[in-house]
Amino acid sequence: MEIGVTCQERNLTLLLKGELDHHGAMGLINRAEREIEAALPLKLVLDFSGVSFMDSSGIALVMRCRQRMRELGGGLSLHHVPQQPRKVFEASGVARIVSME
């Protein structure tokens, strides 16, 4: 998977591109954690507009980012989540604890 990084005034946005399955997610959690450590953001946005498919591998990524942001006292939100990943977040209960815009 490709990941695009933008950071402005301690708002970090990670733009995810590709298929977020076990294969595509390899190393992605580590990469996201490194970006969080470098930016120490107050707000993290995971932008799903470029995610063409997602299975439960995406849940592990979101839950790890949520935990890391809580430790930093910051917030997490998911932007532009297409219908298929949205259903996975809803079925797993993630949609109830992470804000989606």
Added chain:
Amino acid sequence: MKRTENYVKMEFLSRSSNEGFARIAAAGFAAQLDPTLDELGDIKTAVSEAVTNAIVHAYPDTLGRILLKLRITEGNTLELTVRDWGRGIDNIDQARQPLFTTGGAERSGMGFTIMESFMDKLHIKSAPGKGTTVVMRKRIAPRLTGGR
């Protein structure tokens, strides 16, 4: 057992690069049932979870065989079977619990929960040391032509 109207069987190696192939193949076969985009998404997600389980858990340190069987039965129903000859599951009830995983930080433990929620039926048969068979069924409601 319901009458088979069509089927495909394919076997592949437990390489993670085959996850995408398996779900595209399943979606391609399912297309003849005229599913909605939403239903196609459900099928792809369920296949992805079952195949990933086989890759990650059945063959953690080796490469092994995975069989994917796609079957259409009477009543517009798609049956997906994912079989491996790997390590097997010690405790199926525990494995089905949401958030339970032996897969480490990169796995969420939500695979079976998602298969259950996206398909109508989920059946798991496993024997430690012998392998696991996951069978899922989903009925695709017939649509009026000219619909979505």
